[in-house]
Amino acid sequence: MNIWELIIxxxxxxxxxxxxxxxxxxxxxIILFTLLIKLLTIPLTAKQVKSRREMxxxxxxxxxxxxxxxxxxxxxxxxxxxxxxxxEKGISPFSxxxxxxxxxxxxxxxxxxxxxxxxxxxxxLLKLERIIYPFLDVxxxxxxxxxFLWMDLxxxxxxxxxxxxxxxxxxxxxxxxxxxxxxxxxxxxxxxxSVAATTxxxxxxxxxxxGYLAYQYSAGLALxxxxxxxxxxxxxxxxxxxxxxxxxxxxxEETPTKKVIETSLVSNDNDEEEDEKTAKPSPKPSARSAxxxxxxxxMKK
Amino acid sequence: xxxxxxxxxLLVVLSLLLLAGCATGPIAQSTPGMSANDTHVFxxxxxxxxxxxxxxxxxAWRYPTDNTRMVVYAPALLNDEDFIxxxxxxKLHKLDIENPQQEDWESxxxxxxxxxxxxxxxxxxxxxxxDRNVYAFNTKDGSLLWKHEDNFAFIxxxxxxxxxxxxxxxxxxxxxxxxxxxxxxxxxxDMQGAVMAAPYYLEETDFIYVGSLGNEFIAINAKTHxxxxxxxxxxxxxxxxxxxxxxxxxxxxxxxDLGNIVSVDPKSGKENWVLLEQGKMxxxxxxxxxxSFIVAAEDGSVRMFDTNKKQLLHFNIDKAKIYxxxxxTNNLVIIAPLGAEYMLYAYPIEMTSTPQWxxxxxx
Numbered sequence: 001m002n003i004w005e006l007i008i009x010x011x012x013x014x015x016x017x018x019x020x021x022x023x024x025x026x027x028x029x030i031i032l033f034t035l036l037i038k039l040l041t042i043p044l045t046a047k048q049v050k051s052r053r054e055m056x057x058x059x060x061x062x063x064x065x066x067x068x069x070x071x072x073x074x075x076x077x078x079x080x081x082x083x084x085x086x087x088e089k090g091i092s093p094f095s096x097x098x099x100x101x102x103x104x105x106x107x108x109x110x111x112x113x114x115x116x117x118x119x120x121x122x123x124x125l126l127k128l129e130r131i132i133y134p135f136l137d138v139x140x141x142x143x144x145x146x147x148f149l150w151m152d153l154x155x156x157x158x159x160x161x162x163x164x165x166x167x168x169x170x171x172x173x174x175x176x177x178x179x180x181x182x183x184x185x186x187x188x189x190x191x192x193x194s195v196a197a198t199t200x201x202x203x204x205x206x207x208x209x210x211g212y213l214a215y216q217y218s219a220g221l222a223l224x225x226x227x228x229x230x231x232x233x234x235x236x237x238x239x240x241x242x243x244x245x246x247x248x249x250x251x252x253e254e255t256p257t258k259k260v261i262e263t264s265l266v267s268n269d270n271d272e273e274e275d276e277k278t279a280k281p282s283p284k285p286s287a288r289s290a291x292x293x294x295x296x297x298x299m300k301k
Numbered sequence: 302x303x304x305x306x307x308x309x310x311l312l313v314v315l316s317l318l319l320l321a322g323c324a325t326g327p328i329a330q331s332t333p334g335m336s337a338n339d340t341h342v343f344x345x346x347x348x349x350x351x352x353x354x355x356x357x358x359x360x361a362w363r364y365p366t367d368n369t370r371m372v373v374y375a376p377a378l379l380n381d382e383d384f385i386x387x388x389x390x391x392k393l394h395k396l397d398i399e400n401p402q403q404e405d406w407e408s409x410x411x412x413x414x415x416x417x418x419x420x421x422x423x424x425x426x427x428x429x430x431x432d433r434n435v436y437a438f439n440t441k442d443g444s445l446l447w448k449h450e451d452n453f454a455f456i457x458x459x460x461x462x463x464x465x466x467x468x469x470x471x472x473x474x475x476x477x478x479x480x481x482x483x484x485x486x487x488x489x490x491d492m493q494g495a496v497m498a499a500p501y502y503l504e505e506t507d508f509i510y511v512g513s514l515g516n517e518f519i520a521i522n523a524k525t526h527x528x529x530x531x532x533x534x535x536x537x538x539x540x541x542x543x544x545x546x547x548x549x550x551x552x553x554x555x556x557x558d559l560g561n562i563v564s565v566d567p568k569s570g571k572e573n574w575v576l577l578e579q580g581k582m583x584x585x586x587x588x589x590x591x592x593s594f595i596v597a598a599e600d601g602s603v604r605m606f607d608t609n610k611k612q613l614l615h616f617n618i619d620k621a622k623i624y625x626x627x628x629x630t631n632n633l634v635i636i637a638p639l640g641a642e643y644m645l646y647a648y649p650i651e652m653t654s655t656p657q658w659x660x661x662x663x664x
Contacts, residue, residue: 120431121331121374121416122456122497122543123624126558126583129514129541138541142514143453143471143495147433154454155413155431 008105010131012113017132017141020117027148030114030220031227037110038231044103049239054091061085111224117144118220120154146220157219167215169222174211176229181206183233183242332583332624333637333644334376334418342628342635344660345373345386346644351662352401355630358647358658364401376418378426383440385426387415393428393436395443406443411436413454417499422461425480427468429455435468435476437483447483451476458499460509462523467509469496475511477526487526493517494541498585501545503553506567510553512542518555518563520570530570536561536577544585544626547594550608556586560598564610574610585626587634589650595634597623603636605652616654618646633657 019036020029058064064085071078086092119128125142132138146154151169158165181203214222236242334345341361344351348371352361365371370390377386384398391411397403413432420427425446426438431454437446453471460467465486466478474489475496494515501510508529512518516539518532532539539557546555553567560579565572580598587595589605593613596604601621605614621638628635634648645660 120414120454120456122583123330123332125497126541126543126624129558138494138514145452146454147452152413152432152454158412160412 005131008109009112009116010133012109013116013128013131014133014136016113016117017136017144020144021136021141024145025148026117026144026146026153026220027151027223030153030223033114034110034224034227035231037106038228038235041103041106042235045235046239048103049236049241051092054089058085058089058091111221114220114224115218118146118154118218119144120146120218148219148223151219151223153220153223154218156216157214157222169219169226170211170215173214173222173225173229174207176226176233177207177210178203180229180233183244184236331374331416332639334374335625335628335635335637336376336379336418337628337630337635338379339631342630342645342647343377343379343384344637344645345376346637347374348372349662350377350386350401351660352398353645353660355633355647358645358660360660360662362401363662364396366402375415378419378421380421383421385419385421385440387411387417387419387428387430389414389416391415391430391432393419393426393438393443395426395440408436408438408443408445410438410445410448416454416456418458420459420461420466422480423464427459427461427466427480429457429459429468431456435459435466435478435483437466437480446481449476449478449483449485453495457497460500460502462502462509467500467502469498469500469511469513471495471497473513473515475500475509475521475526490521490526490528492519497541497543499545503548503567505548508567510546510555510567512539512546512555512557514541516540518542518546520567532563532565532570532572534563534565534572535575536563539563543583547586547588549588549594550591552608554586554594554608556582556596558583560596562586562596562606562610564608576606576610579604583624587627587629589629589634589652595627595629595652597625597627597636599623601638601641603627603654614652614654 016029016033019032020026023029023032067081067085068078071081116128116131119125129138129142132141146152150159151157157167157169159168210225214225233242336343337355340355342353342355344353350364350373352363353359354361372389373386374389375387377384379398382398384396385394387393391409391413393408393411393415395405397405411430411432411434413430415428415430417429421440424440426440428436428438430436433452433454434448434450435455436448438444439446451470451472455468455470457469461480464480466480468476468478470476470489473492473495475492476489477485477487479486492513492515494513494517496511496513498512502523503510506520507523509521509523510518511521518539520529521527522529539561540559542555542557544556546553548567552564552573554562554564556562558581560582562576562579563572564574579596580600580602582596582598584597589595593605593607596606599622601618601623603616603618604612606612618636618638618641621641623636623638625637629650632650634650634652636646636648637644638646643659643661646656647658649657
């Protein structure tokens with residue numbers, strides 16, 4: 001067994017199996033396990049959101065815009081100036097990537113744990129049996145009861161209506177992925193049409209790709225995708241990062257004020273009053289206040 | 302707003318169409334299945350079934366011949382002219398063994414995968430499926446005769462004795478069904494763990510033998526369906542049992558997944574001898590002749606023992622992982638590993654470490 005398996009996949013699989021033993025339902029176990037992992041990674045998500053906002057603020061900074069314009073034909077000089085501004089403002093352009101990078105092993109591990117636990121062939125069952133910790137009774141765990149609602153979690157999901165198999169979960173995956181990417185879209189490309197087109201196409205292709213995976217793979221994985229998307233949306237909404245108005249508006253209709261609102265949500269406590277004054281009313285006051293509650297103390301400067 | 306809702310609706314419809322169109326089928330890892338007649342070996346591996354000449358390992362045909370999508374691991378049933386197998390696209394096929402283009406029938410009754418070899422008797426095909434049903438089809442036309450539902454997927458080969466279907470269940474039991482009606486002939490026999498191994502019948506004793514993942518190996522009276530004996534030998538705790546036993550020179554020999562090989566008296570269950578931990582193994586043992594048998598382990602090692610547990614031969618197939626029980630024909634021992642250079646290695650039955658032929662499908 002390699003290190004990845006030993007420190008990530010095996011413990012996660014065993015936790016998932018342990019939850020399954022407790023709740024006696026694999027579908028509910030997948031939901032609980034996904035939510036648990038999402039909860040545990042909230043500090044990382046918050047850090048990522050904070051860094052993203054700082055970078056977004058910088059994009060709107062007049063001095064930064066001026067430099068961008070001034071050195072647009074001199075990439076070397078532009079890079080140097082950008083570095084200087086980052087240093088001045090104490091921003092690390094990669095700091096929003098770090099929490100994401102830290103989350104990646106957890107997300108991959110979660111995915112692999114779910115796939116591993118849904119073993120449906122003798123070969124996969126054997127592999128699962130071998131990674132179960134001794135304190136969990138293999139005989140009580142294997143095989144896992146894969147039945148959940150109308151689904152067999154170990155197989156691609158179809159809801160048969162008049163003999164036609166409808167991939168309900170795959171459709172839900174496409175929908176929730178699209179809602180998530182659309183409502184969490186970052187700032188526009190500053191008028192760069194090609195970047196905007198790429199973003200739009202990615203925003204459409206990614207949900208379809210996720211849906212394709214959900215259609216092809218086991219229903220348990222599709223269930224994980226749906227719960228993961230919904231919980232991510234909820235967490236981001238609580239952090240004030242969701243803009244559901246975007247669902248029914250094109251990028252061109254975006255108002256720049258959102259970034260100002262976002263900035264106010266991540267600023268430190270001393271800046272709060274000032275932020276309240278500058279920020280226009282948030283479309284979702286409840287989300288805004290929740291975000292304040294969730295703001296990690298570490299964010300204080 | 303209406304336009305946006307319409308766009309959203311269009312997106313859903315488009316994704317639905319794309320999903321339906323792009324489907325390439327289920328993705329699951331499994332192990333190759335093999336079956337053979339006097340002249341050919343049939344290999345079920347991933348998206349094809351290959352018919353291979355036993356003489357020289359050349360390919361006679363493959364099915365599907367075109368790019369039709371299929372995933373198949375279950376060994377095919379070869380019974381006179383019948384060539385029946387199920388795939389992981391939820392279909393059961395009966396083909397003409399000489400001309401696979403000629404499909405006698407195809408059943409789409411099941412909603413799950415066919416992972417196990419089907420059994421056939423009295424014109425009835427018994428097909429276990431992962432949709433938690435055991436199906437019975439008319440061999441002639443593929444029409445559904447009955448189905449029996451349980452709580453877990455059926456993944457092991459059924460056994461038919463006279464008019465009784467005996468099938469292992471992951472629901473910690475052995476089920477006895479009437480061949481003609483599918484009704485339970487007896488109360489299911491409780492086991493201590495999920496039963497992955499197919500039951501094995503020995504005419505001499507009129508017992509059925511089977512092991513489970515619950516550290517047990519038992520003999521069941523084929524008439525009364527009650528436990529005759531339970532293994533209680535020198536191995537205090539057997540590991541999971543995934544394969545059928547073999548019968549050689551009055552000995553019943555079985556193995557667990559830690560590679561413990563046990564020989565017992567089939568009538569009493571009394572232990573003759575044990576070979577401890579010969580390597581992790583999912584594959585079962587294969588009797589080569591009346592005096593010796595082959596053991597293939599996960600690490601690619603192949604060993605040959607006699608009935609006095611003396612090792613006669615040991616070699617390794619490079620880079621191989623073996624999970625499929627070796628297949629023994631009139632003059633060959635065929636091994637289907639995963640991860641090795643070839644899909645099949647055929648050794649002369651006298652056993653040497655040099656294969657007589659190997660098989661890798663041409664592109």
